[in-house]
Amino acid sequence: MSQAAAIIGVGESDYSWASGKTEIDMALNAIRLAIADAGLAASDIDGLMRFSFDNVPQSNVAEALGITEVRLALDSASGASSAVTLLAAAASAIAMGQAEAIVCYRSFNGRSMLRLGHMPIPPRNEEGNVLAEGASPFGGEFTGPYGMAAPSCAFGLWAQAYMQRHGISEDKMIRALGTIVTRQRDYATRNPNALMRDKPMDFDGYLKSPMLATPLRKADLCLESDGACAFVVVGKKYAQRAKTRPVYIWDTDQCLSPNYSNFFFDFTELPPRIGIGMMDRLLCRHKVRHADINVLGIYDASSSSVLYDLENLGFCGHGEAVERIADPGIAINTSGGLLAEVYLQGMNLVIELVRQLRGQAVNQVKNARFGALSVGGAQAVALLSHEVCS
Amino acid sequence: MIIPSPSTDTKPYWQAAAQGALMLRYCEACATWRHPRHTHCTCGNPLTWRQSSGKGALLSFTVVHYGLNPELAEQVPYTITLTRCAEGPQILTAMPGDHKTLRCGMAMTVSFDRVTPTVTLPRFQPAPA
Numbered sequence: 001m002s003q004a005a006a007i008i009g010v011g012e013s014d015y016s017w018a019s020g021k022t023e024i025d026m027a028l029n030a031i032r033l034a035i036a037d038a039g040l041a042a043s044d045i046d047g048l049m050r051f052s053f054d055n056v057p058q059s060n061v062a063e064a065l066g067i068t069e070v071r072l073a074l075d076s077a078s079g080a081s082s083a084v085t086l087l088a089a090a091a092s093a094i095a096m097g098q099a100e101a102i103v104c105y106r107s108f109n110g111r112s113m114l115r116l117g118h119m120p121i122p123p124r125n126e127e128g129n130v131l132a133e134g135a136s137p138f139g140g141e142f143t144g145p146y147g148m149a150a151p152s153c154a155f156g157l158w159a160q161a162y163m164q165r166h167g168i169s170e171d172k173m174i175r176a177l178g179t180i181v182t183r184q185r186d187y188a189t190r191n192p193n194a195l196m197r198d199k200p201m202d203f204d205g206y207l208k209s210p211m212l213a214t215p216l217r218k219a220d221l222c223l224e225s226d227g228a229c230a231f232v233v234v235g236k237k238y239a240q241r242a243k244t245r246p247v248y249i250w251d252t253d254q255c256l257s258p259n260y261s262n263f264f265f266d267f268t269e270l271p272p273r274i275g276i277g278m279m280d281r282l283l284c285r286h287k288v289r290h291a292d293i294n295v296l297g298i299y300d301a302s303s304s305s306v307l308y309d310l311e312n313l314g315f316c317g318h319g320e321a322v323e324r325i326a327d328p329g330i331a332i333n334t335s336g337g338l339l340a341e342v343y344l345q346g347m348n349l350v351i352e353l354v355r356q357l358r359g360q361a362v363n364q365v366k367n368a369r370f371g372a373l374s375v376g377g378a379q380a381v382a383l384l385s386h387e388v389c390s
Numbered sequence: 391m392i393i394p395s396p397s398t399d400t401k402p403y404w405q406a407a408a409q410g411a412l413m414l415r416y417c418e419a420c421a422t423w424r425h426p427r428h429t430h431c432t433c434g435n436p437l438t439w440r441q442s443s444g445k446g447a448l449l450s451f452t453v454v455h456y457g458l459n460p461e462l463a464e465q466v467p468y469t470i471t472l473t474r475c476a477e478g479p480q481i482l483t484a485m486p487g488d489h490k491t492l493r494c495g496m497a498m499t500v501s502f503d504r505v506t507p508t509v510t511l512p513r514f515q516p517a518p519a
Binding site: 121135156218266 | 394484
């Protein structure tokens with residue numbers, strides 16, 4: 001992994017429930033802010049990277065920004081792990097000299113257009129029935145007829161199996177999940193761009209959140225939202241004269257399970273244990289300890305993901321996170337995360353880690369030196385620091 | 391109602407269900423059972439259909455209380471179950487109602503629910519003691 005690649009610019013569109021904007025408009029807004037934050041001109045950008053399922057092509061971005069020579073345009077095909085895949089791809093490309101300033105972006109009208117949390121109702125047949133087809137774990141022919149309509153239901157299956165395996169009582173599980181939700185909702189109250197900035201939630205409020213798929217409530221599931229994120233990754237040349245404090249990509253690692261997108265068909269143990277040992281090995285390579293990490297971004301598609309990731313990343317033993325979460329000794333998802341800031345699939349978590357490591361976060365962790373990111377259910381991890389990798 | 395729309399590959403599964411049989415995929419070459427959505431084994435061999443015992447163990451479950459779309463809002467609460475068949479593949483089905491007393495690991499057995507004159511859904515439920 002390149003030791004010189006750094007994030008020097010971040011940008012976000014306004015986050016909303018109904019943007020009233022096109023995805024390219026939001027993307028360009030976030031990208032322009034990120035380039036300006038980096039102190040660069042659009043003409044300095046020579047790489048553009050996005051999620052494969054983003055609807056905004058690199059060519060349209062280049063055209064709109066007036067970039068005439070794109071040296072590298074890539075898509076990440078790793079789904080929910082893409083935020084780390086983009087960090088890895090950008091850092092590798094910088095190290096290989098294939099580009100000097102790369103913009104990574106994600107733009108998504110995930111509330112006003114495509115709601116991933118709800119199975120869209122396809123056309124009905126002549127008898128008025130809805131036809132479920134294909135092998136999707138949600139709404140496919142083997143799942144849709146049984147009401148398996150969205151990831152929330154799969155997360156319910158995971159949580160129930162997790163509780164039973166570790167002998168965790170429902171009360172203890174609810175207490176742990178409520179701790180995560182209320183903490184992130186509290187963080188969001190101080191984040192002016194967070195969608196839940198005006199909606200703090202205490203534990204009683206959490207208990208009143210409607211049950212969705214046992215043991216998970218609506219408040220345990222990530223938002224459906226509109227918005228865009230972008231960040232700029234550069235090499236030494238630009239990092240040295242950046243007007244912001246560069247945040248270095250120390251390392252990344254990925255363990256993309258081909259089965260992961262099936263959520264439950266092929267795992268004999270739920271929740272799936274993916275990437276166990278990956279973070280330990282990554283930290284070992286750099287002689288960094290878990291205790292050295294000050295702030296953590298965890299892809300919280302559900303609050304329960306925070307528990308599983310803490311365990312799979314080695315911050316505590318298996319089954320221990322329900323106890324540990326009361327006082328985890330590490331700040332997690334300090335922007336509000338996907339539960340309370342915006343659902344931009346981990347890209348917003350990258351931006352928050354950058355703010356923390358610059359010392360500019362609204363919920364600033366004192367002297368934050370190392371930040372770590374875990375996305376896609378611990379399928380991909382990254383280690384960031386404002387210090388140059390030693 | 392949400393009903394399956396079989397492909398050419400999966401039609402035999404639903405036809406068998408209408409006859410009261412749960413079919414799984416099977417690889418003759420490496421003697422491995424596979425989920426009905428697959429057409430080929432990872433070894434490359436095309437899979438055949440073979441009848442399951444219809445028995446298994448509950449891997450997990452969740453009770454859905456919240457209508458995720460208008461169609462499902464009329465059905466809540468319902469209990470989604472994931473059953474690991476004795477043969478290995480994991481089949482997801484659901485039971486109407488709130489079955490919070492289910493326990494992971496309990497014995498399950500399949501039954502067949504004719505939801506329309508032409509559609510029959512396999513459904514796993516706790517095996518009689």
